Amino acid sequence: MNRTVFHIDGYYNKRKCEVTWSVLLTTCFHRIEALDQTLVMMTRQARMPQLLYWGDPLPTDCDLEALARSLEPALPHGGLDVAEHVSWLPEPGRGFTDAPGLVVRRGRRHLYTQFILQSAERTQDGWAFELGDTVAGLGLRLRLGVHAASGVFSADCRLTNLGADELAVDSLATMAMPIPRHLTEKQSLGGRWAGEFQMTRESIGSAAWVQEARLGRTSHHAFPGLVVMESGTHATQGEAWSVQLAWSGNHRLMLQRMRLGGAQLQAGELLLPGEVILLPGESHDCPTLHMARSNDGLRHLSLRWHRFIRECVLPAMPAPRPVQFNTWEATYFDHDDRRLTSLAKAAAELGVERFVLDDGWFAGRFDDRAGLGDWVPCPERYPQGLAPLANCCRALGMEFGLWVEPEGVSQASDLYQAHPDWVMGVPGLDQPLGRHQYVLNLALPAARHHLFAQIAALLNSAPISFLKWDMNRDMTHAAGPDGCAAARQHVQGLYTLMDELLEAFPALEIETCASGGARADLGVLSRTSRVWVSDCNDPLERQVIQRGFLSFLPPEVMGVHVGDARSHTTGRFSDMPARTLNALFGHLGIEANVLQLSEEDAHHLREAIKVYKAERRWLHAANITPIDHPDPSVSATLAIAADGSRALVSAIAVGQPHDAILAPLRVPGLSPDRNYLVSLHPLWWPKPGVGKTATSLEAAPSLILPGRALQTSGLVLPILREGSGVLVQIRVIC
Numbered sequence: 001m002n003r004t005v006f007h008i009d010g011y012y013n014k015r016k017c018e019v020t021w022s023v024l025l026t027t028c029f030h031r032i033e034a035l036d037q038t039l040v041m042m043t044r045q046a047r048m049p050q051l052l053y054w055g056d057p058l059p060t061d062c063d064l065e066a067l068a069r070s071l072e073p074a075l076p077h078g079g080l081d082v083a084e085h086v087s088w089l090p091e092p093g094r095g096f097t098d099a100p101g102l103v104v105r106r107g108r109r110h111l112y113t114q115f116i117l118q119s120a121e122r123t124q125d126g127w128a129f130e131l132g133d134t135v136a137g138l139g140l141r142l143r144l145g146v147h148a149a150s151g152v153f154s155a156d157c158r159l160t161n162l163g164a165d166e167l168a169v170d171s172l173a174t175m176a177m178p179i180p181r182h183l184t185e186k187q188s189l190g191g192r193w194a195g196e197f198q199m200t201r202e203s204i205g206s207a208a209w210v211q212e213a214r215l216g217r218t219s220h221h222a223f224p225g226l227v228v229m230e231s232g233t234h235a236t237q238g239e240a241w242s243v244q245l246a247w248s249g250n251h252r253l254m255l256q257r258m259r260l261g262g263a264q265l266q267a268g269e270l271l272l273p274g275e276v277i278l279l280p281g282e283s284h285d286c287p288t289l290h291m292a293r294s295n296d297g298l299r300h301l302s303l304r305w306h307r308f309i310r311e312c313v314l315p316a317m318p319a320p321r322p323v324q325f326n327t328w329e330a331t332y333f334d335h336d337d338r339r340l341t342s343l344a345k346a347a348a349e350l351g352v353e354r355f356v357l358d359d360g361w362f363a364g365r366f367d368d369r370a371g372l373g374d375w376v377p378c379p380e381r382y383p384q385g386l387a388p389l390a391n392c393c394r395a396l397g398m399e400f401g402l403w404v405e406p407e408g409v410s411q412a413s414d415l416y417q418a419h420p421d422w423v424m425g426v427p428g429l430d431q432p433l434g435r436h437q438y439v440l441n442l443a444l445p446a447a448r449h450h451l452f453a454q455i456a457a458l459l460n461s462a463p464i465s466f467l468k469w470d471m472n473r474d475m476t477h478a479a480g481p482d483g484c485a486a487a488r489q490h491v492q493g494l495y496t497l498m499d500e501l502l503e504a505f506p507a508l509e510i511e512t513c514a515s516g517g518a519r520a521d522l523g524v525l526s527r528t529s530r531v532w533v534s535d536c537n538d539p540l541e542r543q544v545i546q547r548g549f550l551s552f553l554p555p556e557v558m559g560v561h562v563g564d565a566r567s568h569t570t571g572r573f574s575d576m577p578a579r580t581l582n583a584l585f586g587h588l589g590i591e592a593n594v595l596q597l598s599e600e601d602a603h604h605l606r607e608a609i610k611v612y613k614a615e616r617r618w619l620h621a622a623n624i625t626p627i628d629h630p631d632p633s634v635s636a637t638l639a640i641a642a643d644g645s646r647a648l649v650s651a652i653a654v655g656q657p658h659d660a661i662l663a664p665l666r667v668p669g670l671s672p673d674r675n676y677l678v679s680l681h682p683l684w685w686p687k688p689g690v691g692k693t694a695t696s697l698e699a700a701p702s703l704i705l706p707g708r709a710l711q712t713s714g715l716v717l718p719i720l721r722e723g724s725g726v727l728v729q730i731r732v733i734c
Contacts, residue, residue, distance in 0.1 A: 026045070026046070027042060027043070027044050027045070027065060027068060028042070028043045028120065029041070029042055029052070029064040029065075029068075030042070030043070030049065030120055030127045030129075031058075031064070032126050032127065032144070032145075032146050032153075033057065034146040034147075034148060034151045034153070035148070035149075035150075035151040036056065036057060036151065036295070037054065037055065037056065037057060037151055037293060038053065038054075038055065038056070038057045038058040039051070039053065039054045039144075039146070039153065040052045040053040040054075040058075040064060040067075041088075041127065041144065042064075042068055043117050043120065043129075044085075046116055046117040047087070047094065047114075047115065047116065047117065048087035048088050048089060048091060048094075048115050048117075048131065049087065049088045049117075049120075049129050049142065050085050050086060050087040050088060050178070051086075051088075051177045051178060052064070052067065052068055052071070053067060054241070054293060055293075055295075056295065076260065079097075079260065080095050080097070082094075082095045084096050084097060084098070084258075084260060085178075086176055086177065086178040086258075086262075086264040087101070087176070088101070088129075088142055088157075088175055088176060089101030089102045089115075089140075089157070089172075089173060089175075089176060090176055090264065091112075091113050091114065091115065092112055093111075093112035093113045093114045094114060097259065098256055098258045098259060098264065099208070099254060099256050099264070099266065100171075101172070101173045101175075101176045101266060102159070102171065102172050102173070103169075103170040103171040103172070104136075104138070104159075104167055104168065104169050104170065104172075105167075105168050105170065106163065106165055106166070106167060106168070107165075107168075111136045111138070112136075113133050113136050113138060114133055114135070114136075115131040115132065115133045115138070115140055116131060116132055116133065117129060117130070117131050118130040118131060118132050123143070123145060124145075125145035125146055125147070125148070126143070126144045126145035126146055126153075127143070127144050127145075128141065128142070128143045128144075129141070129142040129143075132162070134162075136163070137161065137162045137163025137164070137167075138159065138160065138161065138162060138163070138167075139159070139160035139162050140157070140158070140159055140160070141156075141157075141158040141160070142155070142156070142157055142158075142175075143155065143156040143157075144156075147308050147311065147312050149307060149308075149311060150292075150304050150305075150307040150308035150311065150312075151292070151293070151304055152290055152291065152292045152304055152305065152307075152308035152312075153290070153291040153292075154288055154289070154290050154291075155174055155175040155288065155289045155290075155291065156174070156285070156286065156288050156289075157172070157173075157174050157175065157285075157286040158283050158284065158285050158286070159172060159278070159283065159284045159286075160278075160281070160282070160283040160284075161278035161279065161280055161281065161282055161283070162280075162281075163280060164280055165280065166277050166278065166279050166280070167277070167278040168274070168276070168277055169271060169276040169277075169278065169284055170271065170273070171268075171271060172268060172269070172271070172276075172284065172286060173252075173266040173267060173268035173286070174245065174267055174268040174269070174286040174287060174288065174289040175266070175267065175268075175289050176264050176265065176266040177264065177265050177291075178262060178263070178264055179204075179228055179241070179255070179262070179263040179264065179265050181261075181262060181263075182230050182239075183204075183228045183229055183230055183239065183240075183241060184203060184204055184230060184231050185201060185202065185203055185204065185228070185229050185230070185231055185233070186201070186202060186203075186204055186209065186226060186227065186228050186229075186255060187199055187200065187201040187226070187227040187228075187229065187551075188200050188211060188223070188225075188226050188227075188253075189223035189225060189548050189551070189552070190211075190221050190222060190223070191220050191221060191517075191545075191548075192220050192221060193220055193515055193516060193518075193535065194516060194534055194535050194536040194541075194569040194570075195220075195534070195536065195541065195545070196220050196516060196517035196518070196520075196533065196534045196545055196548075196549075197223065197517060197533070197534075197544075197545045197546070197547075197548030197549045198544065198545075198548060199547065199548045199551065204228070204255060204257065204263060205257060206257055207256075207257055208254060208255070208256040208257065209254070209255045209256075210252065210253070210254045210255075211226075211252070211253045211254075212250075212251070212252045212253075212270055213249075213250055213251050213252075213270065214250050214270060214272075215250070215474040215475055215518075216249055216250065216439070216474065216475030216478050216487045216490060216491070217248060217249065217471055217474070217475075217514050217518050217519045218247075218248050218249075218251075218514070218518060218519045218520060218521045218524075219518055220515070220516070220517065220518045222251070222253075223520070223521075223548075223552070224244060224245040224247060224251045224253065224267070224521055225242065225243060225244040225245070225253075225552050226242065226243055226253050226255065226265070226267070227240050227241070227242045227298070227301065227551075228240065228241050228242075228255065228265065229241070229298075233297060233298060234297055234298065234628050235297050235298050235299040235625070235626070235627050235628045235668065236296065236297040236299055236300075236628075236668045237296070237297045238296075238297050238298075239293075239294070239295050240293070240294050240297070240298060240301050241291070241292075241293050242291065242292045242293070242294075242301055242305070242552075243265065243267050243289055243290065243291050243292075244289075244290045244292075244305070244521070244522055244552060245267050245268070245269075245287050245288075245289055245290075245521070245522075246287050246288045246289070246290060246313075246521065246522035246523045246526070247269055247287035247491070247521060247523045248491050248494065248495075248519055248521050248523040248524045249269065249487055249488055249490070249491035250269060250270035250271070250272065250487055250488065251267075251268070251269055251270050251287075252266075252267070252268060252269070252270040253265075253266070253267050254266045254267075267289050268286055268287070268289070269286060269287050269488065271488070272478060272485035272487055272488075273485060274484055274485050275484075275485040275486075275487065275488055276488070287523060288522075290308070290522060292304045292305055292308070298551065298625075299625045299627065299668065299669070301551075302550060302551050302552070302625045303623050303625065305552055305553070305554075306553075306554040306555075306623070306624075309522065309525065309553065309554050310554055310556075310621075313522050313525050313526050314525060314526070314529065314554075314557065315502070315526065315527060315528075315529060317509070317529045317556075319617060319620065320613070320616045320617050320620065321530075321556055321587045321588075321616060321620055322353035322354045322399065323351055323352050323353045323354070323588055323589065323590070323609055323612065323613070324352065324353070324354045324355075324356060324401075324559075324561075324587070324588070324589035324590070325343070325344075325347040325352040325354070325355050325356065325398075325589065325590045325591075325594070326356045326358055326468070326561060326589055326590070326591045327340070327343065327355075327356065327357055327358045328358035328359065328403075328591060329537070329563060329564060329568050329591045329592065329593070330343060330591065330592065330593040330594070330595075331343070331358070331360070332359075332360065333359065333360040333365065333366055333367055333368075334360070335360045335361060335378070335381045335382075336381075337381070337382075337389070339595075340357070340389060341389070341392055342595055343355075343593075343594060343595060344389070344392055344393050344396055344398070345396060346594040346595055347398070347590065347594055348393075348396035348397055348398055349606075350590070350594060350602065350605055350606050350609060351606060351609035351610065351613065352398055352590060352609075353397070353398055353399065354398055354399040354400075354401055354466060355393040355396075355398045355399070355400055355401065356400075356401035356402065356403065356466060356468055357386070357389065357400070357401070357402050357403065358403040358468070359403050359405075359470075361377060361378060361381070361382065361386065361402070361403075362374060362375055362376060362377060362378055363376050363377070363378050363379065363414075364378070364410075364412065364413065365378060368435055368436055368437075369410065369412065369436045370410045370412035370413065371410055371412070371413055372405060372408040372409050372410040372413055372437050373408070373409040373410060373413040373414070373415030373416060373440065374413050374414050374415055375404065375406070375451070375454040375455060375458060376454070376457075376458075385461050385462060386400075386402070386458070386461065386462040386464070387461060387462040387463075389462075390462040390463050390464060391462070391463065394463055399465045399466060400462065400463055400464055400465065400466070401464065401465065401466030401467065401468060401509075401511075402458065402464050402466070402467055402468070403467075403468045403470060404455065404467055404468070404469060404470070405469075405470040405471060405472060406440070406442075406451045406455065406469070406497065407439055407440050407442060407471050407473070407490075407494065408435075408437045408438070408439070408440065408470075408471070408472060408473055409422070409423060409437060409438050409439070409440045410436065410437050410438075411438070415440075415450075416438070419446075419447070419450075421481050422440055422441055422444055422446070422447045423438040423439070423440065423441065424438065424439040424440070424441040424475065424477065424478060424479065424480070424486060424490065425438065425477040425479060426477050426479045426483050427481065427483060429477065431476055431477040432476055434472065434473040434474055434476075435472045435473060435515075437472065437473055438473070439473050439475055439478075439490070441480055441481075441486060441490060441493075442490045442493030442494050442496075442497060443480055443486045443489030443490050443492070443493045444480070444481075444493070447493075448493055448496060448497050448500075451497060452497060452500055452501065452504075455467075455501060456501070456504060456505075459501075459505055459508065465507055465508060465509065466508070466509045466510075466511070467508065467509075467510050467511070468511045468513055468532065469498075469510050469511060469512060469513060469528070470513040470514065470515075470532075471513070471514040471515070471518070471519055472514070472515045475487055475490075478490070491523075494524075495523070495524075495527065498510060498524075498527045498528075499527065502527060509528075509529045509530070510527060510528045510529065510530075511528060511529070511530035511531070511532055511559065512524045512525070512528040512530070512531055512532070513531075513532035515535065516532060516533070516534040516535040516536070517531065517532065517533045517534050517545075517549075520533070520549070520553065525553070525557065528557075529557065530557050530559050530587055531549075531553065531557050531558060531559055532559045533545060533546065533549055533558055533559055533560065533586075535569060536567065536569040536570065537561050537562070537563030537564075537567055537568065537569070537579075537591055538563070538567035538569060538570040538572050538574065539574050539578045539579050539581070539582035539583075539652070539723075540572065540574065540578070540652070540654045540655075540722075540723060541567075541569075541570055541572075542560065542582050543582060543635040543652055543654050544635070544654065546558060546560065546582075546586065546637075547626045547635065547637075550624065550625055550626060550637075551625075551626075554624075555585050555586050555587075555619070555620065555622075555624040555639075556586075556587060556619075556620035556621075557587065558585075558586035558587060559586065559587050559589060560582060560583040560585075560586035560587065560588060560589065561583065561588075561589040561590060561591040561592075562576075562579045562580055562583055562588070562589070562590045562591065562592055562605060562608075563579065563591050563592050564591075564592045564593060564596075565579075565592075565601075574723055575723065575724075576600075576601040576604045576605060576608075577604060577683070577684050577724075577725070578652065578723050578724065578725055579592075580604065580605060580608035580683075580684075581608075581650055581652060581684050581725045581727060582650075582652065582725075583608075583612075584608070584611070584612060584615075584619075584648075584650065584727070585619060585624055585637055585639055585648075585650065587620075588609070588612045588616075590605070604683070607683055608683060611681070611683060615648070618641045618642070618646070619639055619648075621641075621642050622639045622640060622641050622642060623638075623639070623640045623642070623669060624637065624638070624639040624640075625637070625638060626638075627649075627665075627666075627667070627668060628666075629651070629662075629663070629665050630663040631657050631658050631659060631662055631663060632655075632658075633653055633654060633655035633656060633657045633658060633722070634651055634652070634653055634654075634657065634662065634665070634717070634720065635651070635652045635653075635654045636649060636650065636651045636652075636665055637649070637650045638667060638668070638669065640669045640670070644670075644671055644732065645731070645732050646729075646730065646731045646732065647667070647669075647670065647676075647729075647730040647731075648727060648728065648729060648730070649665070649667060649727070649728040649730065650684075650725060650726075650727050650728075651665060651717055651720065651725055651726055651728070652720075652723075652724070652725035653720035653721060653722050653723065653724055653725065654722070655722055656721070656722045657720060657721075660719075661719070662716070662717045662719070662720065663714075664713060664714030664715055664716050664717075665714050665715050665716075665717055666710070666711060666712065666713070666714035666715075667710040667711060667714065667715065667730070668711055669711075670707035670710055670711060670730070671707045671732070672706070672707045672708035672711060673706070673707065673708065674706070674707050674732050674733075674734065675704055675705070675706050675707075675732070675733050675734050676704070676705055676706070676707060676710065676730045676731060676732055676733065677702050677703075677704055677729075677730070677731045677732075677733050678697070678702060678703045678704070678705055678710070678715065678728065678729070678730050679697070679701060679702035679703070679728075679729050680697050680698065680718075680726055680727065680728060680729070681726075681727040681728075681729050683727070684725060684726050684727040685698075685726070686698055686718035686719070686720070686724070686726055687721065687724050690718075690719045690720075690721055691718075691719040694718070695716050695717070695718050696716070697715070697716070697717075697718065697728070698718055704733065710730070715728065
């Protein structure tokens with residue numbers, strides 16, 4: 001039985017108890033249809049909603065009560081006399097004995113909740129549930145909706161204190177869901193500085209897997225997303241479920257094997273002790289949890305995420321994405337007017353469209369030990385401010401952008417001397433530094449107002465259209481002037497400051513950066529148009545990093561730079577074709593010292609930029625994901641135009657291939673009944689002399705092949721040595 005709208009008022013009005021008892025004995029179903037899937041939430045006896053079904057479309061006349069009964073397990077001996085269900089927020093007060101979804105207390109008194117459903121209302125995109133617990137004095141509003149075009153679901157949770165005294169919220173997940181037992185593996189993203197977005201795939205264990213970030217930012221080591229899948233799932237085959245939390249601060253993902261069998265997945269913000277105290281009538285909103293599912297492998301899952309983020313998360317971005325030059329690895333803190341002008345001219349000659357001045361431009365900033373917090377141009381280096389350099393860039397046909405780190409403050413700064421109480425920390429307690437700096441507490445309105453005024457003055461002083469917003473400090477003593485935890489309020493303050501700047505300067509674009517990729521999530525991406533994925537520009541390391549990034553996030557926000565031949569982070573040497581091919585499918589930029597390029601490298605880079613400009617309009621709306629190759633040393637990425645008319649495949653050897661002759665690369669996603677013209681791009685041609693003979697792709701200008709053959713039997717690649725790669729061009733002809 002499909003029920004649409006009902007209200008239960010009897011819990012607060014004895015005159016309506018007759019209505020209440022009829023609903024208490026009822027199981028109600030709340031169904032959402034989306035593209036190729038059906039999701040059904042169920043409420044038993046007017047209790048907390050729980051996920052009943054998420055999978056292929058069910059018939060419209062499906063008997064959902066029969067479906068629920070078919071999935072109800074028997075009760076084993078040795079336990080409670082009630083079934084334990086993974087509801088939206090599992091409640092110990094209802095007999096749930098594994099990890100709860102909500103932990104709250106009033107003083108020292110822990111509250112065992114027993115929420116009762118008050119209403120379930122059909123919304124434009126899903127359902128909204130209101131629940132209450134009169135004994136605990138709590139209210140809940142839960143919302144589940146779907147983006148019809150992508151099939152991605154979004155869950156929200158709001159907790160309200162309806163009691164007469166304050167409520168301490170120790171832990172609150174945005175949502176919990178049961179995981180089907182045939183999904184036996186998980187894939188998470190971890191890593192470190194200069195090695196972010198590392199994919200780890202492993203079996204779901206016999207206990208609990210918990211991934212936490214406690215650093216006040218999204219972190220290098222714990223991306224707030226997870227995939228669970230059936231064994232054998234790969235790019236084009238297998239069922240997979242996935243979640244992403246839209247939050248840029250402390251978070252927690254938990255996948256728990258439950259004691260009676262089965263597993264639950266919980267995702268939500270990680271709250272520090274005392275961080276959320278609700279006064280009577282106050283509410284707490286959890287970060288939104290987004291959920292996606294695929295029956296056709298990991299590529300389809302990633303493409304769902306990409307479409308959803310493009311259409312629902314990212315701010316409006318002018319197309320196309322401009323070629324960007326960043327000064328950091330070319331200059332570090334050595335800011336010289338003549339040198340910067342020469343860099344700008346050389347960059348413009350290569351085809352660069354945006355020049356970004358990195359760290360070192362502001363007062364007192366001659367190294368990383370001073371100056372943070374004083375966002376005014378260095379009077380010695382920029383006596384006339386930034387306008388002369390910015391105007392020079394504009395005259396050369398480039399936009400001008402600027403690196404800032406508003407959340408950082410150096411002890412050797414005017415800001416610290418004037419407002420030491422604005423530093424996040426426990427009063428009277430020393431704390432370790434990170435990159436010789438503290439964190440400025442953006443939970444404080446006065447600190448935000450000061451930053452807004454300084455950044456606004458910069459933006460008004462010169463034609464600055466882009467900010468690279470960095471954050472280089474993990475939080476350790478995440479407290480405000482009163483000594484109370486303030487990490488989440490800092491993130492909320494960050495969002496407020498960004499929103500205010502974007503409202504005041506509508507043409508402004510912001511890049512999110514945090515020691516590389518330590519702040520990349522759907523919370524900050526609703527305000528930013530580019531992610532600095534990693535401080536590592538080594539193209540072989542970047543292939544691994546970008547593979548993980550693309551599993552959740554779209555390519556047009558993936559900042560990828562062509563660095564120097566010798567990587568500044570790994571020390572490895574790479575030739576220019578490998579560096580440009582690595583950057584082609586993202587938001588291409590340059591960080592190499594372009595004043596020291598050889599004539600050959602400068603020519604190749606100039607030509608690669610032309611290719612990027614010619615292809616980027618369709619590339620940045622394309623279906624781009626990594627694809628599988630039998631040899632793990634070959635990293636392949638496939639881009640198919642939204643209209644299916646063309647495709648590009650990059651294949652880069654990130655290690656020495658296992659076999660002397662590489663296995664064919666199968667190309668999924670093409671129309672099986674259409675013919676395609678297949679060729680190698682001449683700018684990324686195979687290295688000569690690595691084999692006795694050449695492949696047909698090298699010997700002939702092009703091949704005509706049906707899509708079915710490319711998907712089934714694949715395409716033999718040229719012999720690749722570590723660090724080399726090719727770009728395969730595919731165009732539909734009939």
